[in-house]
Amino acid sequence: MxxxxxxxxxxxxxxxxxxxxxxxxxxxxxxxxxxxxxxxxxxxxxxxxxxxxxxxxxxxxxxxxxxxxxxxxxxxxxxxxxxxxxxxxxxxxxxxxxxxxxxxxxxxxxxxxxxxxxxxxxxxxxxxxxxxxxxxxxxxxxxxxxxxxxxxxxxxxxxxxxxxxxxxxxxxxxxxxxxxxxxxxxxxxxxxxxxxxxxxxxxxxxxxxxxxxxxxxxxxxxxxxxxxxxxxxxxxxxxxxxxxxxxxxxxxxxxxxxxxxxxxxxxxxxxxxxEEKFISPRVNESSNLLRMNQEEEDGVEAYLDENFEKAKNLLMLHFEKRKTFSVFVPLFVSFVKTNEIKKAQRVMDMHLIELVKKDENAKINEILEDIIKAGVFEKVSSSSKMVFAKRLRDSGDIDKAREIIKNVIEDEKFTIMGYKILIMAYEENVLFQGIGEIADEFLKFSNDDFNEIKQKLIRRKNEKR
Structure with a gap:
C-alpha cells in the first residue's frame, strides 16, 4: 500500500x-x-x-x-x-x-x-x-x-x-x-x-x-x-x-x-x-505575510532532508527582514541541531514578541505544536516558554500550562525571573502540585537583594492558603 x-x-x-x-x-x-x-x-x-x-x-x-x-x-x-x-x-x-x-x-x-x-x-x-x-x-x-x-x-x-x-x-x-x-x-x-x-x-x-x-x-x-x-x-x-x-x-x-x-x-x-499585479499583492496583504522566496524554499527542503547546516544558512539570509512565518520553525530547529542554542533562542524570542503584539494566537499555538513534534521544546528560552504557557492557559489547557510553568521555575531557580513566575502562578491561580514546597525553597534562599520580592511571594502564598 x-x-x-x-x-x-x-x-x-x-x-x-x-x-x-x-x-x-x-x-x-x-x-x-x-x-x-x-x-x-x-x-x-x-x-x-x-x-x-x-x-x-x-x-x-x-x-x-x-x-x-x-x-x-x-x-x-x-x-x-x-x-x-x-x-x-x-x-x-x-x-x-x-x-x-x-x-x-x-x-x-x-x-x-x-x-x-x-x-x-x-x-x-x-x-x-x-x-x-x-x-x-x-x-x-x-x-x-x-x-x-x-x-x-x-x-x-x-x-x-x-x-x-x-x-x-x-x-x-x-x-x-x-x-x-x-x-x-x-x-x-x-x-x-x-x-x-x-x-x-x-x-x-x-x-x-x-x-x-x-x-x-x-x-x-x-x-x-x-x-x-x-x-x-x-x-x-x-x-x-x-x-x-x-x-x-x-x-x-x-x-x-x-x-x-x-x-x-x-x-x-x-x-x-x-497573478503578480493583482492577486499576489492582495493575498499577501490580507495574510500579512510574504510567500517563501527561492532561498527559503531551498532552506526548508534542506531542513526536511536533515541538512541543518545548509538549512540554517539559507533560511537566515532573509529572516530578519522578511520574518516569513513558514520558515520559522525549520530555522529554530536547524539552529538547535547545529548546537547554536543562543541563536535559536534569540530568533524564537524575537519572533514570539511580534506575534504577541499582533495577537496572532493561532500562529503561537502552531509553533508550539511544531516545536514539540520536533522534540526541541526544552531548548526554548524561559521567556518564550512562558508565552506558550500563557497561550495554553488562555485556551483552557491548564494542565499543560502548569507543567510548563513548573519546569520554567525549576530552570530559573533562585533567579528574579523564577520568583516573578512563582508570584504570577499564585496571582493567576495556575497552581501545580508541589508549588508550596518550591516556594518554601525560594524563601529560604539567602540573598538580601531578593528581600522585597520574597515578601511579595509570602503575601501571595498566604492568600492561597
Whole structure:
C-alpha cells in the first residue's frame, strides 16, 4: 500500500475555503444517505423484475440467458414484438426501471446530456456515490487544496474551484453519446483543476508518501516525490484509463479536463502578470505575510532532508527582514541541531514578541505544536516558554500550562525571573502540585537583594492558603 499523506509546501493562514468544501461535501453525503438508499432499493427492485422478464423472454425465444454478452444486448434492446406473450409486461417493467433511474438522486442532481442545467452543473460537484468516492476526493483536496488556496486567496480559489468543476462537467457531457444516460457526480473534476494548478505553481514541492508492505514481515516508512513528477504521472494514467477502460464507472475524461483547465489557467495568470499585479499583492496583504522566496524554499527542503547546516544558512539570509512565518520553525530547529542554542533562542524570542503584539494566537499555538513534534521544546528560552504557557492557559489547557510553568521555575531557580513566575502562578491561580514546597525553597534562599520580592511571594502564598 502506498498513500500520499502530505507535502513540503508551506501555507500562511488557515485554509477556510478548502475546509469549508470538505465539511460541506461530507455533510451532504451523510444527509443524502436515506434518500440514496431508498432510491437504490427502488432501482434494484425494478432492475430485478425487468432482468427476470428479459431472461424469460430469451428462453421463450430459444436464446441462452446465461450468455452474459447476449443477455446484456437483450437487456438494452429486447427481441420482442407487439403481440408476444410478454410484450406488455416487459414494456411496463422497462418503463418502471427507466423511470426509477431518472428519479434516482444521482440522476436528478448529477449532470448528463439529458440533464444539463446551471443547477446540475453546481449540485453534481457535491454528490458522491459512496464513502470511498467521498474520502478519495476529499483526501486530495486536503493534500493539495490548502496550498493552492494560499497562493490565489480564498475568494479567487473558490471561483477557480467551481469553474474547474463546471468545465470538467462540460467536457464529460461533450464526450458522451447522445444515448448515454450516465450522470456525472463528485468533486473530482474540480479537484483535478486544483491538482493542475498545484502542478504549475508548486512543481518543485515534494509530496510525502507512506508505504506499508508485507512480503514476509511488515515493512513501512515514508518517501518523497516531486509534484512535478508525480502529478504528470497521475495525469497520463487518467488518459490511459480513459482510452482503455470505458466501463469502469469513473469519469476519467472529467479528470483530464479539470486538470488541463487548472494548469492552463495557472499558466495564463502567471504569463499575463495578472497573478503578480493583482492577486499576489492582495493575498499577501490580507495574510500579512510574504510567500517563501527561492532561498527559503531551498532552506526548508534542506531542513526536511536533515541538512541543518545548509538549512540554517539559507533560511537566515532573509529572516530578519522578511520574518516569513513558514520558515520559522525549520530555522529554530536547524539552529538547535547545529548546537547554536543562543541563536535559536534569540530568533524564537524575537519572533514570539511580534506575534504577541499582533495577537496572532493561532500562529503561537502552531509553533508550539511544531516545536514539540520536533522534540526541541526544552531548548526554548524561559521567556518564550512562558508565552506558550500563557497561550495554553488562555485556551483552557491548564494542565499543560502548569507543567510548563513548573519546569520554567525549576530552570530559573533562585533567579528574579523564577520568583516573578512563582508570584504570577499564585496571582493567576495556575497552581501545580508541589508549588508550596518550591516556594518554601525560594524563601529560604539567602540573598538580601531578593528581600522585597520574597515578601511579595509570602503575601501571595498566604492568600492561597
Amino acid at each position: 502506498i498513500l500520499p499523506i502530505g507535502n513540503t509546501g508551506a501555507i500562511r493562514r488557515l485554509p477556510y475555503i478548502s475546509l469549508m468544501l470538505i465539511i460541506i461535501n461530507t455533510v451532504i453525503f451523510f444527509a443524502m444517505q436515506p434518500m440514496i438508499m431508498r432510491d437504490n432499493d427502488i432501482v434494484y427492485q425494478n432492475y430485478s423484475e425487468y432482468l427476470n422478464l428479459v431472461a424469460l423472454n430469451m428462453e421463450i425465444k430459444g436464446m441462452d440467458s446465461f450468455d452474459s454478452e447476449t443477455l446484456l444486448k437483450e437487456f438494452e434492446n429486447p427481441t420482442i414484438i407487439e403481440g408476444d406473450s410478454l410484450y406488455d409486461e416487459l414494456k411496463f417493467a422497462k418503463e418502471k426501471f427507466d423511470e426509477s433511474n431518472r428519479n434516482h438522486a444521482f440522476s436528478k442532481f448529477g449532470v448528463s446530456k439529458s440533464n444539463l442545467s446551471i443547477q446540475t452543473l453546481f449540485t453534481s460537484m457535491f454528490i458522491h456515490s459512496d464513502i470511498f468516492h467521498l474520502i478519495s476526493n476529499l483526501w486530495f483536496l486536503f493534500l493539495l487544496g490548502f496550498n493552492v488556496e494560499d497562493i490565489y486567496g480564498r475568494i479567487n480559489y473558490l471561483i477557480f474551484y467551481i469553474l474547474s468543476g463546471i468545465i470538467s462537467s462540460f467536457i464529460f457531457v461533450a464526450s458522451t453519446s447522445q444515448y448515454t444516460q450516465i450522470s456525472l457526480i463528485g468533486a473530482s473534476g474540480a479537484i483535478s483543476g486544483v491538482m493542475g494548478a498545484f502542478f504549475v505553481k508548486l512543481y518543485k514541492t515534494k509530496i510525502k508518501f507512506f508505504y506499508f508492505l508485507f512480503p514476509i514481515r511488515p515493512f513501512f516508512g515514508t518517501f518523497f516525490i516531486y509534484a512535478g513528477f508525480f502529478l504528470p504521472m497521475w495525469f497520463f494514467q487518467q488518459i490511459y484509463e480513459s482510452a482503455s477502460n470505458s466501463s469502469s464507472g469513473i469519469a476519467f475524461i472529467a479528470h483530464i479536463g479539470g486538470f488541463l483547465f487548472g494548469a492552463i489557467i495557472s499558466v495564463i495568470l502567471s504569463a499575463t502578470k495578472i
